[in-house]
Amino acid sequence: MITTTGLTKVYRTGRSGRSRGHEVTALDGVDLHVREGEVFGVVGRSGAGKSSLIRCVNLLERPTAGTVTVDGTDLTALAGRGRRAGKELRRARSSIGMVFQHFNLLSSRTVKDNIELPLEILGHSGQERSRRALELLDLVGLADKAKVYPAQLSGGQKQRVGIARALAGNPKVLLSDEATSALDPETTRSILRLLRDINRQLGLTVLLITHEMEVVKTICDSAALMENGRITESGTVGELLAVPGSRLAHELFPVDGAGTGPGGTVVDVTFHGDAATRPVISQLSRTYNIDISILGAAMDTVGGRQIGRMRIELPGPFEENVVPLGFLREQGLQIQIVDEPAAAAVAVADPVTEEPAGSTDQPAALTKDGAK
Template sequence: MIHVSALRKVYDTGVVALDGVDLDVREGEIFGVLGQSGAGKSTLLRCVNLLERPTSGTVTVDGQDLTVLGDAELRRARRRIGMIHQHFALLSSRTVAANVAFPLEVAKVPRAERRARVAELLELVGLDGKAKSYPAQLSGGQKQRVGIARALAARPKVLLSDEATSALDPGTTQSILALLRRLNAELGLTILLITHEMHVIKSICDSAAIMREGRVLESGRVHDLIARPGSQLTRELFPLPEPAPPGSLTVTFPAGQAEEPVLSGLVRKFGVDVNILGGSLEELRGVSVGRLRIRMEGEDTAAALAYLRGRGLLVEEETP
């Protein structure tokens, strides 16, 4: 649904915000881009809908290269791309209903059709009954729900989220993430979100990329990245003391195996001694995944290692 190729953005000041970014977002998935401030995430998002025009490279959305479009064609293409903002970007002088209706007014949708669509959207995001309220009368979570409803007004295929939960408290954040996941499932929306918060990736993302200094360090499906040796996402998701002690093993338990008694079975089967040096257990989209650092000693450690790998576990050895 979204294909970004060799994307560069260099500002007039000489700052390189994006340095050869490649990214592929599949239709119907939630894709999270993780990185700290200055990594280039926001610039990437704004380049996807051409609010920022890239210096070079291409951005293709739903099979259409946006970088070659004229102004009128680009405006039409943007109607298929909704966007929600970190600080809501609502019009304070307009009611909730009028804020949601605004993109429909711009598109010259007839009044009766606008009213019906606004009512449908407010019910969808859980704000029926708030149509006549003003932004100042709403909580942060309610404001973001208005922003989401407005972004969906023109029935986009793609939804872009610019740090949509970073200004919210933890409980409200979870409710907004749950709403995004529901909209993804019910409407078939493709969602590209940027965040600096790992729990957003853990909670709702099917795929992810890590950015640093304008470049993508790695990208792919979250569960595939966890099973990849040396994965940066895995190190950030399951923090363990670094560097790993020489002779230690780092074992990553993929989905479905984190709660199985693998180590106790290993000890009984091979008579090895296992010392646990550290570990972490997380839930990804409701599925437990774990990572352990261990030291193993005994006469049959080679067979024990083969046993672990044979069960589909990722075992990384720290050589002396």
């Protein structure tokens, strides 16, 4: 549904007279693929290029190079050379809704009138605008707020109005620019539930940017990690959690803990599906009569599935634990050796399925757009 290829955005600042000014590369050849009907999250720290990316997707920012294709239409081919969008680009943009971080509601208009504004610009009749606005108010749970003004609403209610306005033109794609970062945790959860419900009811493709890992865990089907204007990891959340060495997986489920002393083997174990509810570690201990130290653990529900990570320490060096580690793999678990000497040994023996801890390379199991 959304594809960017070689997307580059360079900002030029401070140009005056003979001075060429300073160039800042916000996007550096971004390749991204968002499948139809999924919720895709782009996560990264401030300055990573997330906002530039989402604004280039609907061409609010014109890319310096590369292409943006939405629902089969190459938007960059429609952009033209002028600063203002042409008729064809405006028409294509009508299939893309945008939810902003700071709501951007008009204080002089009622809630209903704010939602009607995009339809007014598109030339719909007053009756059509009114009917659609009331439908959307009901959808976002604000049917009783049609005649009030934004100043009378809470932050969460304002964002619900912003979502309703973004849906006014029946878009196929919804873009969310840090839509929950200005909200308290409980309101954030309610807005995320609303976005997920809308995604399921309307079949919308949702692309959101965020710096909050909780957002990714709560509603995203797929995710990408963005750093210094580049996508460094991308894939479905399940794929990322299953790939040893994934930095996104570590951020989603941070599990730390140092070994109890020299001579042990420290292992990160990722649990999925049925394995998350089975007593696998206790079975391992009983089967091989070994004492296992649990150094850290995290468990949560992602996409309706229980997923967890655990850091454990097995007694003895790696060579003595090959069979117990094989037992864990047979149970459908993903493992990553944490201590460096053992990790190096595993990497040499099996470079495809295991990666040394701390690797920053692209996970071997994923391509750049997340496909296996």
